[in-house]
Amino acid sequence: MRRADVTTVRVALEARSYDVRIAPGLIDEAGVLLSPYARDGRLVVVSDETVWTAQGQRLTAGLERGGIAPLPLLVSPGEVSKSWAVLEDLTNRLLSERIARGDHILAFGGGMVGDLAGFAAAIVKRGCGIVQMPTSLLAQVDSSVGGKTGINAAAGKNMIGAFHQPAAVLIDPTCLATLPERELRAGYAELVKYGLIGDADFFAWCEANGAALLAGDLDAIAHAIAVSVAAKAAIVAEDERETLGRRALLNLGHSFGHALEAEAGYSERLLHGEAVAAGMALAFRLSAALGHCGRADAERVAAHLAAVGLPTTLDEAGSHASAEDLAALMLHDKKASGDALTLVLAHGIGAAFVEHGVAPEGVAQFLRTEGAA
Numbered sequence: 001m002r003r004a005d006v007t008t009v010r011v012a013l014e015a016r017s018y019d020v021r022i023a024p025g026l027i028d029e030a031g032v033l034l035s036p037y038a039r040d041g042r043l044v045v046v047s048d049e050t051v052w053t054a055q056g057q058r059l060t061a062g063l064e065r066g067g068i069a070p071l072p073l074l075v076s077p078g079e080v081s082k083s084w085a086v087l088e089d090l091t092n093r094l095l096s097e098r099i100a101r102g103d104h105i106l107a108f109g110g111g112m113v114g115d116l117a118g119f120a121a122a123i124v125k126r127g128c129g130i131v132q133m134p135t136s137l138l139a140q141v142d143s144s145v146g147g148k149t150g151i152n153a154a155a156g157k158n159m160i161g162a163f164h165q166p167a168a169v170l171i172d173p174t175c176l177a178t179l180p181e182r183e184l185r186a187g188y189a190e191l192v193k194y195g196l197i198g199d200a201d202f203f204a205w206c207e208a209n210g211a212a213l214l215a216g217d218l219d220a221i222a223h224a225i226a227v228s229v230a231a232k233a234a235i236v237a238e239d240e241r242e243t244l245g246r247r248a249l250l251n252l253g254h255s256f257g258h259a260l261e262a263e264a265g266y267s268e269r270l271l272h273g274e275a276v277a278a279g280m281a282l283a284f285r286l287s288a289a290l291g292h293c294g295r296a297d298a299e300r301v302a303a304h305l306a307a308v309g310l311p312t313t314l315d316e317a318g319s320h321a322s323a324e325d326l327a328a329l330m331l332h333d334k335k336a337s338g339d340a341l342t343l344v345l346a347h348g349i350g351a352a353f354v355e356h357g358v359a360p361e362g363v364a365q366f367l368r369t370e371g372a373a
């Protein structure tokens with residue numbers, strides 16, 4: 001498809017490079033766009049019941065226009081579906097449909113669906129293809145790109161998984177029309193993250209345009225998605241499997257955030273994006289406490305997140321755990337090594353860096369004194 005309004009971002013990898021296409025209305029042309037990934041006019045679509053109710057008819061019409069009949073495999077909505085039980089059931093259903101190695105699955109949903117379906121695709125018959133069509137803001141700016149897939153385990157968030165890059169990503173911002181406001185806001189946290197990591201101008205753009213974006217301004221949404229995807233694609237291209245340290249920057253706010261999600265039992269009480277928002281505010285406050293950045297930067301970050309209604313403190317994130325218990329949960333982080341934490345800290349807005357060898361006792365002390373502030 002060559003339309004003037006399509007933004008294409010290339011995720012350039014050593015093997016399996018792919019394009020992310022972003023444009024309003026792509027869903028209506030899904031059949032033409034996805035024809036290389038269908039077999040005998042059929043395409044297995046993994047989605048959740050809420051997404052399918054909200055957007056399934058539109059996707060079906062778009063696919064049928066290109067001669068593709070969808071075969072929907074639905075899971076229950078919510079983080080709870082990133083589990084062994086749901087993965088087992090989904091893989092059995094894929095095998096019942098006689099999915100073949102050369103086939104592609106379409107992941108149509110938020111980050112939960114993308115992570116779950118992506119992991120199923122990574123392991124079924126030792127790997128089949130996946131195309132990501134994200135329907136939440138969070139998935140459009142983050143999870144659909146980069147190939148991290150997986151489920152949660154008793155020990156923590158995303159503990160079981162694989163890198164499995166999609167063959168293509170199609171992003172239609174008009175799918176967000178049915179996304180609940182709270183979910184839009186949670187996705188906004190991962191979008192602001194790119195400004196905080198390495199693009200101070202984009203953070204300033206968020207300060208100026210965040211309210212309009214959250215009110216549904218499609219131009220603002222499309223712009224922010226394009227900037228976010230380009231930023232993520234550049235980092236993933238440099239460090240696909242997070243072995244060089246660069247990709248760990250995308251984890252800004254996540255060491256704190258994943259611990260908060262674990263405390264909340266991966267429930268509706270605290271969404272991933274909300275946990276990340278609180279985690280980013282904490283990471284900046286810790287950076288200031290350690291003298292890496294000015295207090296004014298930390299306050300500016302918290303002020304913007306608070307202005308759009310995101311949590312910035314332990315209290316606002318609904319945490320009741322002791323500082324020691326939270327620091328202990330943080331040791332489960334995949335970046336941690338032995339008894340030391342690896343944290344993403346910042347020299348300022350747009351200047352994040354990875355700090356190794358952080359003592360959990362020091363983080364507990366910080367959380368005790370400044371976590372609730």
Ligand SMILES: NC(=O)c1ccc[n+]([C@@H]2O[C@H](COP(=O)([O-])OP(=O)(O)OC[C@H]3O[C@@H](n4cnc5c(N)ncnc54)[C@H](O)[C@@H]3O)[C@@H](O)[C@H]2O)c1
Pocket residue numbers: 048049050051054055077078079082109110111112113115135136137138139142143144145146147148149158175176177178179180183186187190272273
């Ligand atoms: N793989 C990665 O790189 C990566 C990056 C960030 C987050 N994640 C993961 O993504 C997950 C969070 O993603 P999420 O916030 O999209 O959550 P989600 O997939 O649970 O979706 C949030 C809610 O919105 C609903 N929804 C989604 N799209 C909709 C639409 N268009 N209309 C109506 N309802 C819609 C869903 O049914 C769900 O109830 C977490 O598991 C997180 O760990 C992964």
Ligand SMILES: O=C(O)C(=O)C[C@@H](O)[C@H](O)[C@H](O)COP(=O)(O)O
Pocket residue numbers: 142146148157158190247248250251254334
């Ligand atoms: O793509 C990445 O890399 C990220 O870290 C993006 C994060 O927003 C995302 O939540 C990711 O799933 C976290 O990764 P994890 O390795 O800490 O589980």
Ligand SMILES: [Zn+2]
Pocket residue numbers: 142190254272276
């Ligand atoms: Zn995240």
